[in-house]
Amino acid sequence: MNGLSGDPVDVDALVHAVSGPGRGAVVSFVGVVRNHHAGREVLELEYSAYGPMAERAIGVIVAEAEARWPAAVAVVHRLGRLAIGEVAVAVVAAGGHRGEAFEACRYVIEEVKQRVPIWKRERYADGREAWVDPTAPGGTQPARPEVSR
Amino acid sequence: MNGLSGDPVDVDALVHAVSGPGRGAVVSFVGVVRNHHAGREVLELEYSAYGPMAERAIGVIVAEAEARWPAAVAVVHRLGRLAIGEVAVAVVAAGGHRGEAFEACRYVIEEVKQRVPIWKRERYADGREAWVDPTAPGGTQPARPEVSR
Amino acid sequence: MTTVTVLLFARYADLIGASRVEVPESASSSLEQVVAYLRGLPGGGALPERPLIAVNMEQAGFDYRPVPGDEIAILPPMAGG
């Protein structure tokens, strides 16, 4: 269940996977492709990953969260080309009480963003493309036009 | 969209109501009927409300959240009899970034629990019933058998 | 005789056996008096001395003096979610 997916993310399936009769609180984070980034209009984007390491890192993060809070967690990150409004990542945490579900969900999305080797290439309305780079000034690095698809 | 519902809560409809191309982060809290409370096995429960005041309080809480964070929020609380696993309440907050979506969602569910006149009567495996009362020792007050349904 | 209508909910309605009580004007010069009247009804002794009260869907203090047309509601501790 946890890991990467080339197909659209089925958030309901994640909810189902972590739900149970003793888990009264279900908190979900869904990251959706926005139509803008750093002041530019985004038309679509493409996620790529170092697949085996990304799957492993996601598994470690989920295990950390489940060890720290009495909650069950499911995560899927989408790969490939996505249009505006498509789900890029979904994290669902279910627990007996809302505090632990909120905290586990938040922890997992923060760690996924920092520790999972996934990259995002954005295509803009002006035809240019860039790699998203949270460490770069402006948040992106230009992408080579010759490798644009 | 916001308010009370005698029918099953359609979480996807809430997500749809708050989503938009500029809102990349969608955080949902779903409260589901648990099979136990305060050490007793719960078979089902019934929510009732002071309807007009509850609807109004929900509207005020949503307005507060939307004024405080750049997020759109939708809330529905179910009324009537619910079985284990059914959705009692759903809060969905969508914003440009995850921080505001998490905070708005958490704020709204906390305030709904404290400020909206809704009451919960639980029926247990031993046949007894009780009113949930967060202020009472043990978390419940016995319900009169003669008014049990 | 003029009366003030009081709405009761959930456990409080169970205790008194009614979801609506007409309180005589003579016993409703303040919310404190209204509560005292309700606590004197059969089953009403289990009502708290200082319950949460809404007048016209806004929380009101015990010294509030009801006027004709007010919608007064005695609210058990909230338990939504």
Next chain:
Amino acid sequence: MTTVTVLLFARYADLIGASRVEVPESASSSLEQVVAYLRGLPGGGALPERPLIAVNMEQAGFDYRPVPGDEIAILPPMAGG
């Protein structure tokens, strides 16, 4: 000649024009050397001096000495979510 295989991803693969580079053993006695070799390739000058590196899917330090069979990956800043 023995080589060490290095995986490149995303922008780094774009810069060098390949997602996989064989680095001669003579240039791979440490990860620091491996990066210096990559930075000497056409387009490689834009690689950072100290990128994030994983060896066998675990983050590794610059003084790590690759051994045959290691899977070395140079990772751009992560941008998932």
